[in-house]
Amino acid sequence: MPRIRRSRLALTALVTAALVGVGGAAVAVNAQPAIHTKTPRTAESITNIDVLRQQIANYYGDPxxxxxxxxxxxxxxxxxxxxxxxxxxxxxxxxHHGKKKAILLDVDDTTLATYNYEIDSNWDYDPASNGEFVTDQKFPAVPGMVKLVRLAKADGYKIFYLTGRGAAQEEATLGNLTQDGVGVDAHYPQPTDPDGAGPEDGLYTKPDLAAYPQYLKDRCGDDKCTTIEYKSATRKHIESLGYDIVANFGDQYSDLKGGAADRGFKLPNPSYYLP
Ligand SMILES: [Mg+2]
Structure with a gap:
C-alpha cells in the first residue's frame, strides 16, 4: 500500500476514534447545531458581540x-x-365552533421582561442565576402587555399562560405574573381554570418527563417533547377542553409553530433564540 494512502487511513481512524470517543460511547456523527444559520465569510461582516450588546441595550432605551x-x-x-x-x-x-374564546401567552419576554437578567448576566444564561431571578420574582411586565391582557379579559376572553419554565417554578411565576406580595407583582389577570375541579390551573409549566400528562405522552411517546411539541400539544389540549385559542403570544418562533391557535403574535427578542 502506498505510504500516502496508509497515512490517510490512519488519519481517518484517528478522526473516527475522536468522533466515537474512547470507550465506544457514540457521538452523533451527524450532529447539527440547534440553530441553523449562515456562515459569515469574513469577521467584518459579523457584528462584534460587544458592539451588539451595546446595540441591544440602546434598543431597550438603556445605553x-x-x-x-x-x-x-x-x-x-x-x-x-x-x-x-x-x-x-x-x-x-x-x-369557532361555539367554543369559548381564549388567548394564550408565553411568560419570558412575552408577559414578563427578562432584559434585567440579560444585563445582570451579560447575556450569558445560567440556570442557577436565572432561577434566582425567577424565585425572587424580579421580572417587570413587558410594557403594554398587562393592559392588553386586561382588555382581552374585559372583552370575555379566557386567559392561559404557557411557559417553558419548569413545574418547580410555577408558584413563583404565578406570583410574579399576578400578585402575591413577593418581588414584582405585575398584576396580570389570574389564569382561567380550564377544567373546573380538574388538576389544571391555566398556567402551564413544563413537567418532568416522568410527570407528563397523557396529552404529552400521546405526542412525544417515551421521549422528552421539543419546545414546539410541548407548546403545540398543550394548546391542542386546551382547545379540546372547549376553548378556541384566538390569539397566541410569544417572543420565540417555537412559541408560535405547530398550530392550535387562530393567530400568532411575535414579540421582539433580540437577546436569545430558543429552537
Ligand atoms: Mg418567551
Whole structure:
C-alpha cells in the first residue's frame, strides 16, 4: 500500500476514534447545531458581540446598561405597534365552533421582561442565576402587555399562560405574573381554570418527563417533547377542553409553530433564540 494512502487511513481512524470517543460511547456523527444559520465569510461582516450588546441595550432605551427598560425606547415603540394590532384583532375576532374564546401567552419576554437578567448576566444564561431571578420574582411586565391582557379579559376572553419554565417554578411565576406580595407583582389577570375541579390551573409549566400528562405522552411517546411539541400539544389540549385559542403570544418562533391557535403574535427578542 502506498505510504500516502496508509497515512490517510490512519488519519481517518484517528478522526473516527475522536468522533466515537474512547470507550465506544457514540457521538452523533451527524450532529447539527440547534440553530441553523449562515456562515459569515469574513469577521467584518459579523457584528462584534460587544458592539451588539451595546446595540441591544440602546434598543431597550438603556445605553448605560442599568437593566431598566426605557419608556421611550425603540423596544417599547415596537411593542406598541404589535399590541395595537393585537387589540384591534381581538375586538373583532370570534371563537369557532361555539367554543369559548381564549388567548394564550408565553411568560419570558412575552408577559414578563427578562432584559434585567440579560444585563445582570451579560447575556450569558445560567440556570442557577436565572432561577434566582425567577424565585425572587424580579421580572417587570413587558410594557403594554398587562393592559392588553386586561382588555382581552374585559372583552370575555379566557386567559392561559404557557411557559417553558419548569413545574418547580410555577408558584413563583404565578406570583410574579399576578400578585402575591413577593418581588414584582405585575398584576396580570389570574389564569382561567380550564377544567373546573380538574388538576389544571391555566398556567402551564413544563413537567418532568416522568410527570407528563397523557396529552404529552400521546405526542412525544417515551421521549422528552421539543419546545414546539410541548407548546403545540398543550394548546391542542386546551382547545379540546372547549376553548378556541384566538390569539397566541410569544417572543420565540417555537412559541408560535405547530398550530392550535387562530393567530400568532411575535414579540421582539433580540437577546436569545430558543429552537
Ligand atoms: Mg418567551
Amino acid at each position: 448605560l446598561k442599568t437593566g431598566e427598560i426605557g419608556a421611550r425606547s425603540n423596544y417599547v415603540k415596537e411593542l406598541r405597534g404589535i399590541e395595537t394590532r393585537a387589540a384591534r384583532y381581538l375586538v373583532h375576532a370570534k371563537a
